[in-house]
Amino acid sequence: MSNNILSQHIETLAIHAGQEPDPSTGAIMTPIYQTSTYVQEAPGVHKGYEYARTQNPTRAALEANMAALEAGHSGFCFGSGMAAIDAIIKMLEPGDEVIATSDLYGGTYRIFTKMFAKYGIKFHFTDLSIAENLKPLLNDQTKLVWLETPTNPTLKIIDIAAIKHSLTGYNAMLVVDNTFASPYLQQPIKLGADIVMHSATKYLGGHSDVVLGVVVVKDAEVAEQIRFIQNASGAVCGPQDSFLVLRGLKTLHVRMDRHSENGMAIAQFLQSHSKVNNIYFPGLESHHNHDVAKSQMRNFGGMMSFDLKGDSYQDAHKILTNTKLFSLAESLGGVESLIGYPAGMTHASIPKEERIKTGVTDSLIRLSVGIEHIDDLINDLKFALEA
Secondary structure (H helix, E strand, O other): OOOOOOOOHHHHHHHHOOOOOOOOOOOOOOOOOOOOOOOOOOOOOOOOEEEEOOHHHHHHHHHHHHHOOOOOOEEEEOOOOHHEEEEHHOOOOOOOOEEEEEEHHHHHHHHHHHHHHHOEEEEEEEOOOOHHOOOHHOOOEEEEEEEOOOOOOOOOOOOOOHHHHHHHOOOOOEEEOOOOOOHHHHHHHOOOEEEEEOOOOOOOOOOOOOOEEEEEEOOHHHHHHHHHHHHHOOOOHHHHHHHHHHHHHOOHHHHHHHHHHHHHHHHHHHHOOEEEEEOOOOOOOOOOEEEEEEEHOOOOOOOOEEEEEOOEEEHHHHHHHOOOOOOOOOOOOOOOHHHHHEOOOOOOOHHHHHHHHHHOOOOOEEOOOOOOOHHHHHHHHHHHHOO
């Protein structure tokens, strides 16, 4: 982090943490160090960089910035959010157990059940928005508890501090996927998490032009484990992608304020529409854990889902194909608004019976509300709903 930073306000950290003017030119933006190796004065005598898989100055600036934003000890960047998840689970050994929230991203469910389960790691899935559901699953083999909050795609809110309290006396780390909230809206380490991960592809980059993953850890011992895995496995991001996320972070706070403002307006519009059955948005007072969301989040973001009366895929399909500003696409968190169909897109890898249990119905539609003018977005949805 820059030695000149006196402020701990996250808006200032997003712009300055981990970044100094380039010493050779004075460039205010961290250069893209597009190199695979570094010249050494003698064997082992170098300027802190040996080989680009192990270290890169552009990536190092992003990692320091993310550690500051998440109030952690160290940050680590990977080639994607899935590579970040992969690195965290690689800390485990056969026989270890993981308890995960049942409502989570389909790719996370897939890597848990299809990749790591066959190596002797056991995964339990339960609704952790009810904190009491954790305790019956805890045992001496529990090594990780994995949360998303808000969850993907039904925006459940999990009380991070309550889950951490339930882990008292167990040798288990708490991991929070903070992708939907971003560190501007929520800082899980301050609430008790040991590890925070992000798909930086989403809100951190913010412009739908980069794929990257981030892990931030609370203490030095875990940092050494992740650092070893990052270097040994080699699933690192390149300097160009690191630069793009650094650039995106400089406007994170202003974007998230607008995403949240637009998100609330869209949620209130949908809540009052006659064709909408359920609206999942933590900013609404009707949300099951709205009070928890208020206590641990700065604002409520731009992610939401809703389903339709009658639960008809045909009706959902008409909406999905009749929006003009909400583009039908996977991913989220960009400045442009996106609309998606979890059952057939982001969560298609989860068996249907498991999807239905978590609320991913045949008519569930997920919105990533962008930062366009709110009147235009509401009119776009109004037209599609009338279709």
